[in-house]
Amino acid sequence: MSNIETSPEGFSLRQYAICLWGVVWREGLRFLHQRERFVSALVRPLVWLFIFAAGFRQVLGISIIPPYETYVLYEVYIAPGLMAMIQLFNGMQSSLSMVYDREMGNMRTLLVSPFPRWFLLSAKLLAGVAVSILQVYAFLLIAWFWEIEPPTRWGYLTVLPALALSGLMLGALGMLLSSLIKQLENFAGVMNFVIFPMFFASSALYPLWRVQESSPWLYRLCAINPFTHAVELIRFAYYQKIEWTSLAAVSAYASVFLVAAIVAYDPARGMIIRKGG
Amino acid sequence: MSKTATPALAIRDVSHSYGARRALDHVSFEVPPGSFTVLLGLNGAGKSTLFSLVTRLYAAREGEIDIFGANIMRQPGEALRRLGVVFQARTLDLELSVMQNLVYHAALHGLGSFEARRRGASALARAGLADRANDKARALSGGQMRRVEIARALLHAPRLLLLDEPTVGLDIKARADLLAHVRQLVDTEKLGVLWTTHLIDEVADNDQVVILHRGRVLETGRAADIVGHYGAADIGDAFSRITGADEEKFPA
Known part of the structure; x- marks a missing residue:
């Protein structure tokens, strides 16, 4: 065929950058336009902060455990858990809507791009992480008015890499679930079987030594829960410290989830094929 | 042939x-x-x-x-x-403008914003929708959305x-x-x-x-x-x- 315009094989680095920018830009625009999604993402943690935490501050005493150096209010204790919760919801929501809602078409539009699939999925993931970080900072801004703030202003900066890493981990998990699990078609299923167990079996609402006192096996479950490590990584980073175990755990979980999601979306090996028709 | x-x-x-x-x-x-x-x-x-x-x-x-x-x-x-593709399901982002939809698609093919807008404008003109570039996709009729999807699918000049x-x-x-x-x-x-x-x-x-x-x-x-x-x-x-x-x- 002589009259085809064949471009040279492959893409330049600049074109990879354009593609990544395009995916993030679209996600950002959609985020700005979907005010309901933004508001509900913000209201959820605020309800926990202002109602749940206010009710429980008398019941649950928090002893002094790192990174805290004084007694802290219960609201202060759960703030990092709520930041991680925002990212958990965001990761599950964006990935599941991607496949099951009318977004299915958008996922196909993305995957029909000639860029390598691992790159497209990673770009999509990074876009979701960027949005989740915006949501967390909006939450932190409101929390600041209630004097829930890091020990110094630097905490707002040092928490950023932790949020990026935990957002990646939770987004990759959502992407993996979206490709694998046919039964979790509605969000209620995901709430019951993923979000609630991950959230409650973690250090988000209570320190793990309290869990250990009441149930050693639950403690072990909490200790391996990826969400616990996301919360602790964020908690320490917010206090300008590094929790090395959590850093290692979150990095490892993020890598495993991401690789698994890319494999699951690989047309040759992918599980997506099981969905049929 | x-x-x-x-x-x-x-x-x-x-x-x-x-x-x-x-x-x-x-x-x-x-x-x-x-x-x-x-x-x-x-x-x-x-x-x-x-x-x-x-x-x-x-x-x-x-x-x-x-x-x-x-x-x-x-x-x-x-x-x-x-290859250019128009899927059965509607795949425009309804909240985004017509041109923003085109720019996003062009980026998926490694085309920068400037080139995307140039090609997008001529593709829309060909589809008879030149005046709708800045409207939200939601404002289009079903047939117009399909035309935009076709224009979008042809942005990277597939045959x-x-x-x-x-x-x-x-x-x-x-x-x-x-x-x-x-x-x-x-x-x-x-x-x-x-x-x-x-x-x-x-x-x-x-x-x-x-x-x-x-x-x-x-x-x-x-x-x-x-x-x-x-x-x-x-x-x-x-x-x-x-x-x-x-x-x-x-x-x-």
């Missing part, structure tokens, strides 16, 4: 199963460059499965799919950049355009307009088009037709030739005879 020209789309001996259910059974056909080819089949004939294989959502495990000679499994990047039941949900006038628009693109731009449908009346005499029924290709050829061959009144009659005979031979 000459016999030696590389087909826009070549499907050779492609089979696909979902577990025990065979959705496609040794399917082979070609879309010549610059032709309007209709893939005609009832719902459940395997059109969507074939579409998923050509767009590489699923792996083509059995058989070969080439787009202008580039194999979809071995050279997916090369194959996909020669093959795939449309999966593009007229679903459109009223009669919008259907006719869309069909005329795509036929015009075939004439003026020499695009190869594969148009899947279950609507007989979208077929014209000179179209290449592929009749897909229960996962198998029963007939291929020029519509008028198929009608003549079966001594049928029209393509709808021919379709009933061909698929009816098949069902007698292989009852479900």
Whole structure:
């Protein structure tokens, strides 16, 4: 065929950058336009902060455990858990809507791009992480008015890499679930079987030594829960410290989830094929 | 066209199963460059499965799919950049403007914003929607959305355009307009088009037709030739005879 315009094989680095920018830009625009999604993402943690935490501050005493150096209010204790919760919801929501809602078409539009699939999925993931970080900072801004703030202003900066890493981990998990699990078609299923167990079996609402006192096996479950490590990584980073175990755990979980999601979306090996028709 | 020209789309001996259910059974056909080819089949004939294989959502495990000679499994990047796709489901971002939708798509093909806007403006002009570039996609009618999706699919200048039941949900006038628009693109731009449908009346005499029924290709050829061959009144009659005979031979 002589009259085809064949471009040279492959893409330049600049074109990879354009593609990544395009995916993030679209996600950002959609985020700005979907005010309901933004508001509900913000209201959820605020309800926990202002109602749940206010009710429980008398019941649950928090002893002094790192990174805290004084007694802290219960609201202060759960703030990092709520930041991680925002990212958990965001990761599950964006990935599941991607496949099951009318977004299915958008996922196909993305995957029909000639860029390598691992790159497209990673770009999509990074876009979701960027949005989740915006949501967390909006939450932190409101929390600041209630004097829930890091020990110094630097905490707002040092928490950023932790949020990026935990957002990646939770987004990759959502992407993996979206490709694998046919039964979790509605969000209620995901709430019951993923979000609630991950959230409650973690250090988000209570320190793990309290869990250990009441149930050693639950403690072990909490200790391996990826969400616990996301919360602790964020908690320490917010206090300008590094929790090395959590850093290692979150990095490892993020890598495993991401690789698994890319494999699951690989047309040759992918599980997506099981969905049929 | 000459016999030696590389087909826009070549499907050779492609089979696909979902577990025990065979959705496609040794399917082979070609879309010549610059032709309007209709893939005609009832719902459940395997059109969507074939579409998923050509767009590489699923792996083509059995058989070969080439787009202008580039194999979809071995050279997916090369194959996909020669391909434009309009999916059955509406895939515009409704909250974004028409032009923003186009810019996003162009980025997925490595085209920067400036080039995307230049190409987008001319694509919209061609679709008769030049004045809607800054409107939100939500404000468009069903037929206009489809035109934008076609304009979008052609931004990276592919020579093959795939449309999966593009007229679903459109009223009669919008259907006719869309069909005329795509036929015009075939004439003026020499695009190869594969148009899947279950609507007989979208077929014209000179179209290449592929009749897909229960996962198998029963007939291929020029519509008028198929009608003549079966001594049928029209393509709808021919379709009933061909698929009816098949069902007698292989009852479900």
